[in-house]
Amino acid sequence: MSGINYSEKIPNNVNLSGDRTLQRALEHWQPNYLQWWRDMGPEASQNFDVYLRTAVSVQPDGWANFDHVKMPDYRWGIFLAPQDGLRKAHFGENIGRDVWQEAPGEHRANLRRIIVTQGDTEPASVEQQRHLGLTAPSQYDLRNLFQVNVEEGRHLWAMVYLLHRYFGRDGREEADALLQRNSGSEDSPRILGAFNEKTPDWLAFYMFTYFTDRDGKFQLSALAESQFDPLARTTKFMLTEEAHHMFVGESGVSRVLQRTAQVMNELKTEDPGSLRAAGVIDLQTIQRYINFHYSVTIDLFGADQSSNAAIFYSSGLKGRYEEGKRTDDHQLKNDTYRVLEVVNGELREIEVPMLNALNEVLRDDFIRDTVAGVGRWNKVLEKQGIAFRLTVPHKAFNRKIGTLAGIRVAPDGTVLSEEQWKANENAWLPTPEDREFVGSLMGRVVEPGKFANWIAPPAIGINRQPVNFEYVRFN
Ligand SMILES: [Fe+2]
Numbered sequence: 001m002s003g004i005n006y007s008e009k010i011p012n013n014v015n016l017s018g019d020r021t022l023q024r025a026l027e028h029w030q031p032n033y034l035q036w037w038r039d040m041g042p043e044a045s046q047n048f049d050v051y052l053r054t055a056v057s058v059q060p061d062g063w064a065n066f067d068h069v070k071m072p073d074y075r076w077g078i079f080l081a082p083q084d085g086l087r088k089a090h091f092g093e094n095i096g097r098d099v100w101q102e103a104p105g106e107h108r109a110n111l112r113r114i115i116v117t118q119g120d121t122e123p124a125s126v127e128q129q130r131h132l133g134l135t136a137p138s139q140y141d142l143r144n145l146f147q148v149n150v151e152e153g154r155h156l157w158a159m160v161y162l163l164h165r166y167f168g169r170d171g172r173e174e175a176d177a178l179l180q181r182n183s184g185s186e187d188s189p190r191i192l193g194a195f196n197e198k199t200p201d202w203l204a205f206y207m208f209t210y211f212t213d214r215d216g217k218f219q220l221s222a223l224a225e226s227q228f229d230p231l232a233r234t235t236k237f238m239l240t241e242e243a244h245h246m247f248v249g250e251s252g253v254s255r256v257l258q259r260t261a262q263v264m265n266e267l268k269t270e271d272p273g274s275l276r277a278a279g280v281i282d283l284q285t286i287q288r289y290i291n292f293h294y295s296v297t298i299d300l301f302g303a304d305q306s307s308n309a310a311i312f313y314s315s316g317l318k319g320r321y322e323e324g325k326r327t328d329d330h331q332l333k334n335d336t337y338r339v340l341e342v343v344n345g346e347l348r349e350i351e352v353p354m355l356n357a358l359n360e361v362l363r364d365d366f367i368r369d370t371v372a373g374v375g376r377w378n379k380v381l382e383k384q385g386i387a388f389r390l391t392v393p394h395k396a397f398n399r400k401i402g403t404l405a406g407i408r409v410a411p412d413g414t415v416l417s418e419e420q421w422k423a424n425e426n427a428w429l430p431t432p433e434d435r436e437f438v439g440s441l442m443g444r445v446v447e448p449g450k451f452a453n454w455i456a457p458p459a460i461g462i463n464r465q466p467v468n469f470e471y472v473r474f475n
């Protein structure tokens with residue numbers, strides 16, 4: 001498939017000009033999108049030229065072009081990975097049959113719901129992060145924030161294309177509604193809980209891109225297996241962009257740890273108060289942020305037992321992570337999976353039909369991936385001779401969705417009474433004082449190559465540019 005035609009109003013590789021009705025409908029949606037970007041997108045960024053990557057092809061090598069772009073002039077486009085005429089359904093009841101190029105009538109409502117739920121998260125995160133540009137710790141970080149934001153905007157475009165192209169009037173109405181719901185809104189909030197939480201400071205931003213964008217990776221990976229081929233091809237290309245978002249989170253937290261460890265060694269102290277006085281974030285606070293973002297994010301995978309999950313899988317709408325690499329029968333009718341349950345105040349494992357537990361399967365895949373990265377964070381501490389180790393809390397900690405909602409569990413997995421929880425909550429989740437302290441460190445650093453005191457510079461710049469490159473021209 002060739003490069004993307006940027007002379008069109010909406011850059012695309014889906015031959016949009018060959019379908020005038022669709023093109024007109026999307027060109028009608030476009031000004032509403034731009035209005036949303038101005039109202040709800042990155043605050044006070046309208047005049048900035050930012051060193052951004054723009055997708056110019058869907059080929060794995062050289063798909064992106066880097067250049068300074070005026071933010072509202074970013075070219076949001078519609079790109080699907082190439083169609084492979086040989087693709088067959090490789091899981092569920094239709095295994096071995098041709099994949100669908102149109103949405104089958106009997107699965108329309110479920111497919112639409114899946115696409116709307118995914119689509120809703122994309123603009124939500126832009127809204128959650130819209131104030132962060134005002135307190136960026138460096139130009140390098142500011143650029144990364146904007147890169148994530150424009151690509152989440154593009155992911156919205158990706159889902160809106162599917163709604164317009166395959167779901168008729170209902171799809172167009174859903175596309176409009178994606179611009180009408182807003183993160184944290186009383187009247188019309190975003191669909192999923194984590195996307196209505198605030199991202200008030202840069203530590204929260206790194207945690208969000210580490211944990212919550214990784215939820216995106218796993219959801220998109222499961223959808224990339226779909227028998228609805230346009231959805232599979234769309235999400236496959238979105239995953240290319242998602243990798244950078246998780247890099248921003250993982251490297252961001254690493255740099256915070258690097259700086260804190262450095263000051264711990266300089267001052268020869270582990271005392272959170274002394275470290276805070278020195279203007280860095282103590283490791284206990286970082287752990288509490290991890291506990292919060294981890295628990296809120298694993299809720300996004302949904303109820304541990306779900307008949308919808310079984311239907312989505314059996315009918316070929318949504319696969320498992322790396323479905324193609326698994327060696328079972330890809331039907332799962334005779335398989336079981338272990339999920340947690342509370343019996344007489346104790347957590348215990350029970351076996352349930354695997355088809356009903358596919359949310360839990362995906363959550364566990366996510367957890368494995370997450371834990372590996374936390375191990376890399378601990379390496380940063382280890383290298384600096386710091387004994388403290390970060391962990392992720394128990395799966396049942398602070399849950400709001402599924403069987404584990406409504407019970408109180410410590411980070412180590414001990415089931416607690418309400419009183420025990422209340423007595424320790426402040427040690428486990430960020431307190432208003434934590435948030436206030438982290439907030440107090442957030443000041444804007446704009447000089448190229450300079451970094452806020454609480455975070456170390458990155459090892460290398462973006463696209464082999466130096467760290468002190470002018471990533472943002474403020475004009
Ligand atoms: Fe996204």
Ligand SMILES: [Fe+2]
Binds near residue numbers: 152213216242245
């Ligand atoms: Fe993302």
